[in-house]
Amino acid sequence: MDNLSKKELNKINVINDAEKNVLAIISHSIAAAEEVFSILTEEDFTVMNYKVIFKALQEQFLAKVAINITTLSNYMLKNNMLNKIGGIEFLTDLFQSYTTDANLTEYLDIIIKNTTSRRLKAVLENIHREIETHQPIDEVVSKAEKEILDVKKERKGNLFKTSFDEVDKVLQKIELLENSGEMLTGSPSGFRDLDRMTSGFQKGDFIILAARPSMGKTALALNFAVKSAAQSKKAVAIFSVEMPVEQLIQRMIGSYSTVDSAKVRTGKGLQTRDWENITKAADFLKQTKLFIDDTPGLKVIELQSKLRKLCRENEVGLVVIDYLQLLSTGTHFGDSRQQEVSTISRQLKALARELEIPIICLSQLSRSVEKREDKRPIMSDLRDSGAIEQDADIIMFLFREDYYATHDPNNLDVPLETEKAQLILSKHRNGPTGSVELLFVKKHGSFADYGLQNSKI
The missing domain is CATH 3.40.50.300 (P-loop containing nucleotide triphosphate hydrolases)
Known part of the structure; x- marks a missing residue:
């Protein structure tokens, strides 16, 4: 950490704050929890304590247990998770940090962009290793293209398309075809x-x-x-x-x-x-x-x-x-x-x-x-x-x-x-x-x- 620039430290702090705020929001709002759990996984979190808490919150949510500091701390204690985050004090600080869920979209955007950046760096490092080990270059290039595209597409592929949006798109296409007179x-x-x-x-x-x-x-x-x-x-x-x-x-x-x-x-x-x-x-x-x-x-x-x-x-x-x-x-x-x-x-x-x-x-x-x-x-x-x-x-x-x-x-x-x-x-x-x-x-x-x-x- 000593070798990091001030800009890099600020970036890390912004990401850490976003992760903490998302956890605080989903611990207080069922509607927010539904949205977050449909988009994020524990691998999107960079702080180990936050990974553990996210997993516990998700398991409680899936079990349809009301989430509050008492139920969550008891669950984490029973499953040997509480000691991994340093005890009840860390959890209490997280719950008390909640103010509003108004900025949830902004926090999610920060986390998702950071995950995309990390995965892209991992792909590039893997490409470099394969080049260094003299893998066939045509295979390396093709694999690299696909993996780079997958980094961006993976998040989109996890989202449902709603009939509300898709039906309107189809109707617009039918209308365009009608007005164009084109059969193809x-x-x-x-x-x-x-x-x-x-x-x-x-x-x-x-x-x-x-x-x-x-x-x-x-x-x-x-x-x-x-x-x-x-x-x-x-x-x-x-x-x-x-x-x-x-x-x-x-x-x-x-x-x-x-x-x-x-x-x-x-x-x-x-x-x-x-x-x-x-x-x-x-x-x-x-x-x-x-x-x-x-x-x-x-x-x-x-x-x-x-x-x-x-x-x-x-x-x-x-x-x-x-x-x-x-x-x-x-x-x-x-x-x-x-x-x-x-x-x-x-x-x-x-x-x-x-x-x-x-x-x-x-x-x-x-x-x-x-x-x-x-x-x-x-x-x-x-x-x-x-x-x-x-x-x-x-x-x-x-x-x-x-x-x-x-x-x-x-x-x-x-x-x-x-x-x-x-x-x-x-x-x-x-x-x-x-x-x-x-x-x-x-x-x-x-x-x-x-x-x-x-x-x-």
Whole structure:
């Protein structure tokens, strides 16, 4: 204490006085006690004597015992607490210090801010220790981000939201929607019938888009990303674990330019009109706020860190992850891939809630689909984890019946340039389920609303 400055000593005295005054107030007022016990814990107190008294007061309150100096001192004596604070004199001084509970809010604010400061210092010290012990720096950074955010959010998370406040918020939102004339309440998918069913992809939603290989789920997800970025003017993040960014951009250019994707990929056979369309598509894509990460072997902890940073710096409307089974936790789960995928699924759902953004995650389906006569996917076909079914707010399956016909060796018909596709909503936590009909244009690798073949993405 001798080395503390006058300013630091004054700060300690202010905190100690606030702690003492809060205890004095709750020992005299049941209404104040209800408020304090819903906000503070004994760990919020820095003076050991005050910790002990707070715990005793809380136990008496929960037992519905009338609190006064007699009942409290008897309780503390019986439970070997009175000697820990130096006897009845300390308790008497506390009770006699009460004047009014008018400044309770101010005292609580002082205590809460001090607790936040102490926890933040502890997090920073822990970060320093991990750096000194040469922990992987990407893990340290991601963990630090989460812990720092948790310091602030923890106190808010303990508080109830009242129907009085929340109902008014919902009514205000409904009124805004009515006056705006806008049907979408979330991020647009860019597909008419899908947006009608979902009202857009909603904040905090974890969305699964699943299909067998080569069904076009990456192409559809890219269509979602580009259309959403163009219509909402918000940032859209794409995490591509499977495909490098150059290939993704090639596919987007092919899709929007309506130039044969093989020509875009090889650069061969391009005509003047093709180049005009490609240039137009490139200019369009440059003006969308697409952020692409193509880190191979991406860990969820890295994805969380990158996405939190992006959300701090931009208004993010949508996130696309391609795809779930290629992510890893970086943690050893033995031979249980199912357990690891379950963990990833839970973490992505929590991340969507935390950042209040819709996350679309692509997923593979098991081979069991191929063994059935009716090859339309069902939720039990989701590969590696039944937890995906539980965590997801929306589960969509992409299905093209013509795909199986064109891959049938006994079918000698010439493959069609376009195919009807079904987007099957098997789960929709906050809305209807059903199917949306789309048109798949194979040459461009793009999807359109059914019947609008010439629509661009």
